Amino acid sequence: MINNPEVYFFYFFASIIVGSALFLLITKNVVYSAFALLSTLLGVAGLFVLASADFLGIMQIVIYIGGVLLLFMFAIMFANKLTGQHYIITEHKNLLSGIILGIVVFIIFATAILNAGYKEQLSYYPDKGTVSGIGVELMTSYVLPFEFAGVFLFVALIGASIVAGYLIKDKIKK
Amino acid sequence: MIPSTHFLIIAAFLFSIGIIILIIKRNAIAALMGIELMLNAVNINLVVFSNLNRQMDGQMFVIFVIVVAVAEAAVGLALLLQVYKSYKTSDLDKISKLKG
Numbered sequence: 001m002i003n004n005p006e007v008y009f010f011y012f013f014a015s016i017i018v019g020s021a022l023f024l025l026i027t028k029n030v031v032y033s034a035f036a037l038l039s040t041l042l043g044v045a046g047l048f049v050l051a052s053a054d055f056l057g058i059m060q061i062v063i064y065i066g067g068v069l070l071l072f073m074f075a076i077m078f079a080n081k082l083t084g085q086h087y088i089i090t091e092h093k094n095l096l097s098g099i100i101l102g103i104v105v106f107i108i109f110a111t112a113i114l115n116a117g118y119k120e121q122l123s124y125y126p127d128k129g130t131v132s133g134i135g136v137e138l139m140t141s142y143v144l145p146f147e148f149a150g151v152f153l154f155v156a157l158i159g160a161s162i163v164a165g166y167l168i169k170d171k172i173k174k
Numbered sequence: 175m176i177p178s179t180h181f182l183i184i185a186a187f188l189f190s191i192g193i194i195i196l197i198i199k200r201n202a203i204a205a206l207m208g209i210e211l212m213l214n215a216v217n218i219n220l221v222v223f224s225n226l227n228r229q230m231d232g233q234m235f236v237i238f239v240i241v242v243a244v245a246e247a248a249v250g251l252a253l254l255l256q257v258y259k260s261y262k263t264s265d266l267d268k269i270s271k272l273k274g
Contacts, residue, residue, distance in 0.1 A: 004175060006175075006176060007175075007176055010176045010180065014180070014184050017184060017187075017188060018184070018187065021187070021188060021191045021211065022191070024191070024195065024207065024211070025191055025194055025195055030201055030203055030204055033204055033207060034203075034207070037207050037210065037211070040188075040211065040214070041210075041214065044188075044214045044217070044218060047181065047184065047218055047221075048217075048218075048221055050176065051181065051218075051221045051222055051224075051225045052225055053221045053224070053225070053233050053236075055233075056217075056221060056233055056236055056237070059237070059240065060240070063240055063244060064210075064214075064240075067244065068210065068243075068244060068247050071247055071248060071251055072203060072206075072207070072247075072251070074251075075203055075251040075254060075255065076203055078255055078258070079203070079254070079255070079258050079264050090199050090200055090201035090204050090264075091199075091200040091201075091265070092198045092199065092200070093198060093200055093267070094197050094198050095198055097197065098193075098194045098197035098198040099194055099198070101193060101194070101197060102190040102191065102193050102194035102197075103190070105186075105189070105190045105193055106186055106187060106189075106190035109182075109186035109189065109190070110183060110186055113179055113182045113183060113186060114179065118177075118178050118179055118182070118226075120178050120226050121175035121176060121177055121178065122175065122176045122177075122178050122181065122222065122225050122226070123175065123225065124175070124176070130230070130233065133230050134230065134233060134234065134237070137230050137234055138234070138237075142234050145238055149237075149238055149241045152241065152242075152245060153241060153244070153245055156244075156245035156248055156249055157248065159249055159252070160248040160249050160251075160252040161252075163249070163252040163253060163255075163256055164251075164252035164255050164256070166256070
């Protein structure tokens with residue numbers, strides 16, 4: 001069954017995802033969990049590429065690893081200064097109910113997936129990019145959501161900078 | 175050729191890990207990380223079914239999901255900084271002023 005190289009790459013990225021997600025679950029240091037989130041998102045980008053969505057893989061790396069992780073690190077560092085701790089250790093509470101709920105959700109999803117009878121195999125086109133297709137779709141049938149996403153990001157940017165900006169202004173005054 | 179079930183199982187695993195993180199971690203930043211994991215699991219599913227359907231619709235939806243996730247993370251972390259400023263803590267159980 002295993003005779004194509006992309007299967008090996010799939011298991012490589014899947015083991016990255018599983019390992020770093022479990023580390024993100026068990027670690028108590030928030031900085032460590034930010035870096036575990038980084039490698040999890042890197043593995044998800046690899047899965048996107050293997051599902052022949054190469055533009056989304058690059059977008060995942062640029063946006064999540066370049067932008068969102070930096071935002072998380074900034075938030076951790078700001079919180080660090082205000083609470084006066086050297087590093088942030090989070091607590092684990094509700095352990096039993098959380099783990100039971102997670103396992104039950106996983107079992108429900110897994111039985112639903114395995115009983116659905118998806119026999120299809122993902123097709124991988126190494127020589128066919130999706131960038132031009134996504135560009136054409138964005139400019140024809142998705143032009144209204146595209147413009148709305150632009151306005152939405154603008155509103156979120158202004159809101160976030162105003163909400164967080166008061167904090168920095170107060171810190172400068174002190 | 176990778177079986178699509180393996181992708182879906184990985185996505186389900188990621189989603190349940192996100193739920194566990196959201197419930198057991200008491201730091202607000204860590205809880206936001208759990209939400210990001212759940213959004214990524216949904217994105218994997220959308221990409222897989224877009225590939226099976228030979229259409230672009232799933233990938234377009236993933237783009238908009240990523241946009242919303244980024245906006246949510248930015249606004250959530252900005253609100254979190256204000257919460258830190260007033261409560262001097264990040265513990266979700268200690269932010270309980272609205273509790274009756």
